[in-house]
Amino acid sequence: MKRIDHSEASSKFIKAKDHLDFHDKRLWDxxxxxxxxxxxxxxxxxxxxxxxxxxxxxxxxxxxxLEEFERNAIANGAHVHWAMDAAEHNQIVLDIMRxxxxxxxxxxxxxxxDECDMRPFLENRGIEVMETDLGERIQQLDDEPPSHIVVxxxxxxxxxxxxxxxxxxxxxxxxxxxxYLAESQRQHTRPYFLxxxxxxxGANFAVAETGSIVVCTNEGNADLSxxxxxxxxxxxxxxxxxxxxxxxGVFVRMxxxxxxxxxxxQLTSHFRAPRDGTEMHIVLVDNGRxxxxxxxxxxxxxxxxxxxxxxxxxxxxxxxGGLSYGATYSGPIGVIIDPTFNLRKYxxxxxxxxxxxxxxxxxxxxxxxxxxxxxxxxxxxxxHQLPFVKQEAMRVAGKVLSSPKLYRAAVETAGTGIEHLPRxxxxxxxxxxxxxxxxxxxxxxxxxxxxxxxxxKR
Amino acid sequence: xxxxxxxxxxxRRNQPAPQPLPDVPAFDGAxxxxxxxxxxxxxxMGGRVVDPPEDGNLTSFIRRLFPDAKVxxxxxxxxxxxxxxxxxxAPAELEDVDVGIVRAVFGVGETGSVWLTDREFGVNTLGFxxxxxxxxxxxxxxxxxxxQAYRERAQFDARYGVFMTGPSAxxxxxxxxxxxxxxxxxxxxxxxxxx
Amino acid sequence: xxxxxxxxxxxDAFFPEVGxxxxxxxxxxxxxxxxxxxxxxxxxxxxxxGCQEDAxxxxxxxxxxxxGFDYIVTPSGSCTHHVRENLTAIAQTTAVTKxxxxxxxxxxFVHDVLKVREFPWAEFPHAVGLHNGCASLRALRTARMSEIxxxxxxxxxxxxxxxxxxxxxxxxxxxxxxxFGGTFSVFEEPVSARMGYxxxxxxxxxxxxxxxxxxxxxxxxxxxxAERLGLPLKFIHIAQxxxxxxx
Numbered sequence: 001m002k003r004i005d006h007s008e009a010s011s012k013f014i015k016a017k018d019h020l021d022f023h024d025k026r027l028w029d030x031x032x033x034x035x036x037x038x039x040x041x042x043x044x045x046x047x048x049x050x051x052x053x054x055x056x057x058x059x060x061x062x063x064x065x066l067e068e069f070e071r072n073a074i075a076n077g078a079h080v081h082w083a084m085d086a087a088e089h090n091q092i093v094l095d096i097m098r099x100x101x102x103x104x105x106x107x108x109x110x111x112x113x114d115e116c117d118m119r120p121f122l123e124n125r126g127i128e129v130m131e132t133d134l135g136e137r138i139q140q141l142d143d144e145p146p147s148h149i150v151v152x153x154x155x156x157x158x159x160x161x162x163x164x165x166x167x168x169x170x171x172x173x174x175x176x177x178x179x180y181l182a183e184s185q186r187q188h189t190r191p192y193f194l195x196x197x198x199x200x201x202g203a204n205f206a207v208a209e210t211g212s213i214v215v216c217t218n219e220g221n222a223d224l225s226x227x228x229x230x231x232x233x234x235x236x237x238x239x240x241x242x243x244x245x246x247x248x249g250v251f252v253r254m255x256x257x258x259x260x261x262x263x264x265x266q267l268t269s270h271f272r273a274p275r276d277g278t279e280m281h282i283v284l285v286d287n288g289r290x291x292x293x294x295x296x297x298x299x300x301x302x303x304x305x306x307x308x309x310x311x312x313x314x315x316x317x318x319x320x321g322g323l324s325y326g327a328t329y330s331g332p333i334g335v336i337i338d339p340t341f342n343l344r345k346y347x348x349x350x351x352x353x354x355x356x357x358x359x360x361x362x363x364x365x366x367x368x369x370x371x372x373x374x375x376x377x378x379x380x381x382x383x384h385q386l387p388f389v390k391q392e393a394m395r396v397a398g399k400v401l402s403s404p405k406l407y408r409a410a411v412e413t414a415g416t417g418i419e420h421l422p423r424x425x426x427x428x429x430x431x432x433x434x435x436x437x438x439x440x441x442x443x444x445x446x447x448x449x450x451x452x453x454x455x456x457k458r
Numbered sequence: 459x460x461x462x463x464x465x466x467x468x469x470r471r472n473q474p475a476p477q478p479l480p481d482v483p484a485f486d487g488a489x490x491x492x493x494x495x496x497x498x499x500x501x502x503m504g505g506r507v508v509d510p511p512e513d514g515n516l517t518s519f520i521r522r523l524f525p526d527a528k529v530x531x532x533x534x535x536x537x538x539x540x541x542x543x544x545x546x547x548a549p550a551e552l553e554d555v556d557v558g559i560v561r562a563v564f565g566v567g568e569t570g571s572v573w574l575t576d577r578e579f580g581v582n583t584l585g586f587x588x589x590x591x592x593x594x595x596x597x598x599x600x601x602x603x604x605x606q607a608y609r610e611r612a613q614f615d616a617r618y619g620v621f622m623t624g625p626s627a628x629x630x631x632x633x634x635x636x637x638x639x640x641x642x643x644x645x646x647x648x649x650x651x652x653x
Numbered sequence: 654x655x656x657x658x659x660x661x662x663x664x665d666a667f668f669p670e671v672g673x674x675x676x677x678x679x680x681x682x683x684x685x686x687x688x689x690x691x692x693x694x695x696x697x698x699x700x701x702x703g704c705q706e707d708a709x710x711x712x713x714x715x716x717x718x719x720x721g722f723d724y725i726v727t728p729s730g731s732c733t734h735h736v737r738e739n740l741t742a743i744a745q746t747t748a749v750t751k752x753x754x755x756x757x758x759x760x761x762f763v764h765d766v767l768k769v770r771e772f773p774w775a776e777f778p779h780a781v782g783l784h785n786g787c788a789s790l791r792a793l794r795t796a797r798m799s800e801i802x803x804x805x806x807x808x809x810x811x812x813x814x815x816x817x818x819x820x821x822x823x824x825x826x827x828x829x830x831x832x833f834g835g836t837f838s839v840f841e842e843p844v845s846a847r848m849g850y851x852x853x854x855x856x857x858x859x860x861x862x863x864x865x866x867x868x869x870x871x872x873x874x875x876x877x878x879a880e881r882l883g884l885p886l887k888f889i890h891i892a893q894x895x896x897x898x899x900x
């Protein structure tokens with residue numbers, strides 16, 4: 001399996017100047033909007049602590065809460081299915097649809113269904129799947145994965161959307177007015193809502209106390225996807241459980257503020273039981289989550305409520321774009337989750353970080369993201385998944401820096417400049433310093449030499 | 459072993475040491491007359507609040523608010539529409555509704571949200587297929603914040619319930635804000651008590 | 654009061670003037686400064702790459718050099734952070750835990766231990782952009798970070814306010830990372846350079862003549878970016894200003 005090369009991908013992203021500028025500014029703007037919200041809530045830091053504690057309590061009692069959720073969901077008249085992995089999830093969805101003769105599916109945004117790669121699975125088996133969220137729809141039509149978990153097409157400019165729509169849903173290629181494009185998608189999608197056999201959502205939260213699925217959207221597409229067709233399927237990661245309805249007060253107050261800097265999403269929908277004459281199916285999905293629960297350093301990542309605040313604040317994400325991570329989950333949260341899916345493939349991701357810690361500080365559930373990034377680096381090094389050049393450079397650095405004699409020989413080059421630095425620093429990747437930066441000039445004396453000359457031995 | 463049993467067994471095996479569940483305070487610090495705070499929040503989220511007409515005739519008032527509306531569907535006795543909800547067999551039938559009228563159970567000052575369930579909608583799609591939604595709201599039924607909202611515990615036993623906050627919206631293309639994404643294009647709230 | 658001086662490897666090799674200013678400043682403030690001669694590095698480059706095995710010998714050497722001192726002072730936030738939080742490649746003996754507990758970044762030391770606010774010999778009549786490196790800011794908490802709702806505080810600003818003639822400018826993104834990140838600067842060079850370019854441009858737009866920081870590593874990267882961009886920005890370590898440098 002090919003290793004993702006984040007640096008290489010980022011280089012392409014950066015070359016597209018207009019796209020880079022917009023992407024960076026737009027997401028930084030979302031970060032600033034988040035700040036304005038948090039400034040106006042004196043209880044902000046307390047809410048973060050509460051959200052974190054509720055999640056940690058739930059995860060440490062997860063089996064009991066899952067059983068409680070299932071009991072209540074079944075009592076509501078919903079069907080509850082359990083999927084070990086992505087393949088089983090997809091098969092369950094297919095089986096539900098086929099057994100009810102359902103051929104068309106309208107769906108709201110669900111990162112879990114992207115994680116499971118559900119759409120191509122269903123489409124290859126005769127199911128028509130329509131993404132109804134505008135950003136997800138753009139990406140579906142462009143045959144590209146979403147780049148951000150909240151704003152899936154944030155890496156595109158209006159001209160890109162105009163091109164995609166003109167090639168697929170027949171809009172005017174010369175018209176890139178945003179209102180026109182959005183209205184076109186609305187009109188094009190509406191008939192699909194009206195005649196779809198089945199509707200699907202993910203779950204922002206699944207409440208154990210009531211068996212309810214809670215979905216937060218701005219577009220209203222989840223409510224249409226569920227309230228029109230006769231069949232409703234909800235895909236739910238097992239970590240989305242929260243204990244009680246009252247806890248929604250904490251999470252709903254934090255989610256949209258963190259994600260978009262607005263106090264709440266335009267729609268906060270609670271689906272507890274099917275309408276008369278219709279069916280509701282809930283698929284609870286593991287796909288590595290139970291395994292992650294047992295990782296002492298990394299289980300905190302399961303607290304994630306998928307707000308995207310870490311992506312918005314991450315200076316690396318803003319300048320490289322979600323697609324450069326080559327995974328469903330990108331940015332800081334992606335960097336600590338993806339190695340659990342495939343350590344080798346995603347081994348470069350924990351190094352796509354300066355460890356600056358901004359992500360940790362904006363996370364509404366206090367995930368210690370940058371500390372987990374640090375720990376992943378140790379695991380990757382231990383399992384010999386570092387690129388050869390870096391591995392060697394660190395081995396040599398370790399030798400030189402642990403020997404006063406070798407170290408002094410390396411640095412005391414009496415003004416001859418950087419060309420005489422140790423070979424390990426001349427390895428190709430390390431020459432990259434000079435591509436876009438000037439190189440520091442080597443001084444006449446090192447500090448130590450100056451000290452000996454001016455202060456003598458002590 | 460079924461997947462269910464396998465998953466539960468793995469989860470049980472891997473659960474870290476138990477952490478306690480915290481109590482959630484109500485954060486009742488919000489001050490100021492609830493209706494004013496609510497109005498400001500609604501406007502911020504793209505909705506509008508209009509005072510009821512002096513003559514008390516909501517039906518003609520709404521017709522004046524939406525002069526081009528052809529299909530008006532009312533879920534409330536105070537307003538006479540021309541698409542009776544009781545005759546609707548399938549939720550998709552409401553797709554040509556221009557204006558829907560509902561009464562919210564309560565509003566939330568912090569966010570400008572209104573709470574509606576399948577009982578208030580009659581047919582759930584009224585809140586999403588209509589181009590415009592008019593929401594009647596008793597001004598005495600505005601709670602301060604979302605913690606208080608979620609303490610209206612019985613409401614969450616509904617099969618379907620939703621906090622609606624302003625019209626449907628998106629900013630997915632270049633961050634430009636659009637009202638009227640997949641759902642309603644506008645929300646008009648009329649603060650008026652039950653007759 | 655006696656303190657050992659730790660000069661980070663890149664300061665020793667490329668910016669000895671920062672080490673000299675640190676030494677002179679501490680001496681001016683009445684500290685009896687000892688400079689262990691066999692010091693090299695704190696182990697951060699290997700540690701940050703996850704290479705604990707390769708870091709171990711360097712970390713052990715660091716502890717050997719600095720064992721027994723009540724105060725170890727260094728003009729580097731990131732090195733202090735590494736020693737305090739991440740010197741974990743070696744067995745945690747009492748000597749090791751004491752060294753970890755006793756290491757201070759220069760601003761921390763002057764502000765919290767010496768509690769000095771006045772620098773009567775200092776004058777720096779220039780417009781200055783203050784850069785708080787991420788380790789100093791978010792790990793060592795030397796100033797309020799914009800992400801957290803908390804009252805404003807800034808230890809470097811407290812110290813620099815005791816310098817005659819200094820004026821401050823505020824960039825649009827005061828605490829966004831500048832993109833150095835250690836080996837990130839070479840292994841993720843495209844993003845690193847872009848971040849550095851943005852940082853120095855931001856300071857320049859705000860009207861900075863100088864960028865000052867307690868972290869020379871950040872400044873080294875920003876200087877390289879500014880020079881390549883042809884921006885007329887100058888870079889100086891906080892130790893140099895507090896020690897009386899005029900430019």
